[in-house]
Amino acid sequence: MWGKVNGVVTLSLVLSSCFLQVSAEPVPPDPDQAIGRSLSIIRSATAEKPQVLKILFYGQSISSPTWTDPAIAALRVKYPNVAFVYRNLALGGWSAVLLEQAVARDVEEVYPDLIVFHVYGDHRAYERIIRTLRSKTAADIIIQTDHVVNPLEPVCDTGFHLQWSPPEGCTGHFWFKQKSWEEFMSSVWKPAMAAKYDLALEPRRQRWNAYLQENNLQIADLLADPPHPNAEGWALMANLFTTWIEELVDHPQNNGRNTSDQVRSFTAPVPGEKTRYEFYGNRAELIAAGPLDGKVNLTIDGKPPRELDGCWQTSRVTGLPNVPEWPALKKVDVRQSYREEDVWTLRVRNFDTSQGSFDFDVESARTGAEGSGSGKDVFKSRSGNVTLQPDAWNFSYAKLISGKGLADEQSFQWERRFVCGDEPPTALANGSVQQRHVLGTGLPNAHHVIELTVPSDTPAILELRAYRPPLVE
Structure with a gap:
């Protein structure tokens, strides 16, 4: 009898040691170090020696110019000796899975000194985007936690526990995981990414929540159509970013220029x-x-x-009439060794009701007619210079989001450019x-x-x- 009991106890202890996760939470790096070069550019700028900081804002609708434009305007007033050169290439409505198809082209075009990034969606695609940013550029990177759309909850101690009922913030029995996806991304995944890839983590979520409490506001008071902020929310988003940057610039440490070999x-x-x-x-x-x-x-x-090869880059495809900020295709594959200036014109016809099925023709300004294809199939041009993948088209998704479809014979273009x-x-x-x-x-x-x-x-x-x-x- 006692042998059986001891066996059960031993098995329980073995299972506990195998599955119980007791690990410290990932600690993001000090922002002074993670974006040290960008901060040193701002700190070192004087009237006699002005400086330039090239910034890329990237993500989806939460990275809107509605807040990035006033944020840059405020930084220009605060630091008049810094020329803040910036681009916002965010694509509203594109989750991480969609955005990862466009990120390599977009970031190679800008090649900024500093990237400010936020996106919703699959955490695995999120990491793949970070890896692209880290492998394509030497930029400092800021990742932003989510603003508050749902109440904050405690961070769950994920993993196996000898406990049936989940504590607050957790879901599951014995094996616990974070209950809220928003909290998982902001409090678990993004800090882990910051620690792994040496990124600065902007604590927008915690500071947004503090603003709500200090001003006795409800979450809905700063939102228009969740998760999108209203006018006061957008203004807060800009202010939280600029004041955080100003606080970092004012830190007395690390005033010397960053000596990283990046x-x-x-x-x-x-x-x-x-x-x-x-x-x-x-x-x-x-x-x-x-x-x-x-x-x-x-x-x-x-x-x-x-x-x-790298001195030749391909532009984004021109935008859709029904969602103007979206390119007609997420990605166009142009043969890497094609070293000629060129412009391609795409004409689309025979849309079905969903606009997921259609036919098209492609013409090159340099080589002429490049062939016809169907949106359901891989297209390879006659010259071999262009390949279009079936999952790259944005027509059906744009109709779903906007409620408006495209007429036949719509045309779109993209270019091959020499950039050196x-x-x-x-x-x-x-x-x-x-x-x-x-x-x-x-x-x-x-x-x-x-x-x-x-x-x-x-x-x-x-x-x-x-x-x-x-x-x-």
Whole structure:
């Protein structure tokens, strides 16, 4: 008898040791360290030496210009010696699963110094997006917790417990998990991602909740059509972001420039002399006081920029009439080694009621008619330059969301562009400009050699800057 009891006790202890999860919660890094380079750019800006910070806001509708525009306006007033150059490429209504199809193209186009990211949806797709950001750029990254749509709940100690009834915040019997998905993402998953990938975690959720309590407000008082905020909620979202940034900038520690090898500065080339640089990374730029197009003679790994695949990028497809901020396709695959400027026109016809079935024709400005296809099948152009996947189309989803369909013979376009050269100049507070001249981008994240020469009449070059993403995939 006692042998059987002891056996049961032993088995219970073994099961407990196998399944009981007793682990410390992941601790996100200090934001001063995680976005140290961006903070040092803001801290070091003076009237005599203004600085530039290039920012990308990315995600879905919660990353709306409704709050990002006033947030940037406030930062410009607070830090007049910093030129905040920013893009908002958020795609409202796109969950993480959809957004991951577009993120590589979008982030490669902008190649920012700082990324501010928020999205709802599958946590696994969320991590894949983070990995893309970390492998395609050397940017500092801020991820944002969710604002409050449902009441906050305690963080669940997930895993196996010798307890039938779940404690507050948990669901299940014996095996517990977080009850609220919103709480799981904000209090468990995002802190884990921040710790794993060295991201700054903006505590928007906790500060939003504090605002509700301090002003004796109900959750619904800041919402229009949940989860979207009303006017007061959008204003709060902007204010929470800018005041958090200001608090970090005001911290006395880490005032020195970030010395991470993700972004390295090299001495400017001497005009008239060939200069050789060696760096690890996937992008290099010259930072100058004026335009450099036509004044830089260079090779990267023995090749001129026009022979580098990464110097050729594909634009987003033009937008849908019924959801103008959405491109007609999430993704277009253009042959990586296609190094020609080109414009493709897509004409769509024979829509069915759901607009999930249709036919189309593709034409290239350079090669002419590229063939016809069906939205249900993989399309490969006659030249082999373009491939369209059946899951890339946005027509049926756009009709479902907007309630409006497209008429036959709608046309859409996308471009192939050469991007290694001058970016648009940035006006600085002292009346000068900063000119970023891209030498090479989209390179393998590895060792590279640059050899370049600039003539004596070249505008002043301040440095050569090389970018090394922390993740190699």
